[in-house]
Amino acid sequence: MANSPREGRLARRPDFTQLADMASEAVGGKSDSPSFKEHEYTEFGKWMDGWETRRKRTPGHDWCIIKLGIQGIIRGFDVDISYFMGDYAPRxxxxxxxxxxxKQPEIPQRGIRIGVAATAEEFEAIAELKSSDWNYLVPMTELKPGKPASSHNYFPxxxxxxWSHVRLNIFPDGGIARLRVYGTGQKDWTATDPKEPFDLVTIAHGGACVGFSNAHFGHPNNVxxxxxxxxxxxxxEPARRRDRPPVLENDENGILLVLGCEWAVFRLAHPGVITQIEIDTTHFKGNSPDSCKxxxxxxxxxxxxxxIKQKWELPGHKWKPLLPVTKLSANESHLFNSLTLELQDVITHTRLTISPDGGVSRLRLKGFPSSICLLRPCEKPKMRFFVKAGFRANL
Structure with a gap:
């Protein structure tokens, strides 16, 4: 049985909002901000960008169930009531x-249906989930409006x-513009195929950015x-570096001769051996990096x-090259073989360095989890990779 709801407290401007929105349609991207159309109405009343229930005239309260696009560890919620100034949900x-x-029951797809409640068949299917007994991550809490266009209520x-599903309860009715569920993915690695490479850095499996030099136009977690x-x-996309020389020149390999660079450090979802690297600059047509490593x-x-405390001033001998300095092209996906095919090294963290600045849309690091790794299974005998004793307990 779940804990009974009780009055809770709000938190403001938390760091967890830099993580992925596990409930967004894009799963991993940021949800679009709600909009307001001042003079638009429907047959049911004012057009609002969000979920708004009818004024309740029956016992109980309103709720909805959401299946997360990324299943894993939830770090916090944002209950956004922007523009719902006169009709937001009170609690x-x-x-x-x-x-x-x-083990999930077959649940009919609601689709977009305005002005109607769930059907008896839908209620019957949902009842099998016993969602009223689920664990409370946020107890009953009063929502507080802020600025009309930016009214966020944060809950760590x-x-x-x-977690795979969340249930949002509103008491007793009203409107919510956006529910954002921030966290990181968590994969069941014991069920993976040892011969199948996986993206070991994706946020859907549990990867995370743990440090970066600059994120003026977009956070590295996006990649x-x-x-x-x-x-x-x-x-x-970091800002343009101010230490670029007035006139740019190339070296003999076509790489720009500049002193500065930008970087981001990622913790892998699971320690492993990286075999293939994808660096994607799609959409960055006039603002992609010149090179990377x-x-x-x-x-x-x-x-x-x-x-993290030392801002990633890691001694040079700790870092091992996975990809040497390599020229990049604009608006293109680049595939490379990792040097670990030769080094056969297990890693837990990776650092992407771009020079001198510019934007990257995606970073994919395919490989094998260290405890079940089979490197090139068709060409070589089975090879297993293990992390130092005591390390796994710290993950």
């Missing part, structure tokens, strides 16, 4: 569950459990998002925390 609570895919979550980037807004290393949890 909310949020519950969650981790449901096995093969302290849970290490994997490990799910699916193809939708636009330049769905990538990582990729390095990897192995760090414990404590070492990572120390590096």
């Amino acid at each position: 909310v609570s949020i519950q969650a569950a981790n449901l096995e895919e093969d 979550v302290n849970s290490q459990q994997r 490990i998002g799910v699916g193809k980037a939708r636009s330049v807004a769905d990538g990582w 990729l390095d990897g290393c192995i760090l414990t949890t404590q070492e990572e925390e120390d590096m």
Whole structure:
């Protein structure tokens, strides 16, 4: 049985909002902000960009169930009531569950239906989920309006459990513009095929950006998002460096001769051996990097925390090259073989360096989890890779 809802407290401007929105349609990208059309109405009343229920005239309260596009660890929620100034939901609570895919009942698709409640058949199917008994991640809490166009209510979550579904309860009725569920993915690595390479850095599997030099136009977490980037807004783009020389020149390999660079460090979803690298500059047509390189290393949890405090001033001998300095093209996906095919090194963290600046839409690092790795299974005998004793317990 779930804990009963109680009054809770709000938090403001938390760091978890830099993580992926696990409930967005793009899963891994940022949800579009709600909009307002001042003079637009429907047969049911004012047009609003969000979920608005009818004024309740029956016992109970309203709720909805959302299947997360990225299943994993939830770090926080944003209940956005922008533009719902006169009819936002007074209170909310949020519950969650981790449901096995093969044990979920067949639930009819609602689609877009305005002005009607769920059917008896839909209620009957949903009842099998027993969602009223799910765990409370946010107890019943009063929502507070802010600015009409930007009215966010943030709720941090302290849970290490994997979640697949959330239930948003509003008390008793009203409107919500957006529900954002921020967190990181978590994959069941024991069920993976040891001969099948996986993207070890994607946020859907649990990868995360843990440090960067500059994120003026887009956070590096975007580049490990799910699916193809939708636009330049769905990538990582630092500001133009101010230390570029007045007149640019190339070296003998066609690489620009500049002193500065930008970088981002990612923790892999699972320690492993990287075999293939994809660096995608799609949508960045006049603002892509000139070149890039990729390095990897192995760090414990404590070492990572120390590096974050030191702004990733990691000794050079720790980093091992995965991809040497390589020329990039605009608006193109680049595929490379990793140097770990020769080095056969397990890594836990990787650093993408771009020079001198510019935008990257996606970074994919395909390889094998260290505990079940079979490197080139068709060409070589089975090879297994293991992390130092004590490391896995720190993950």
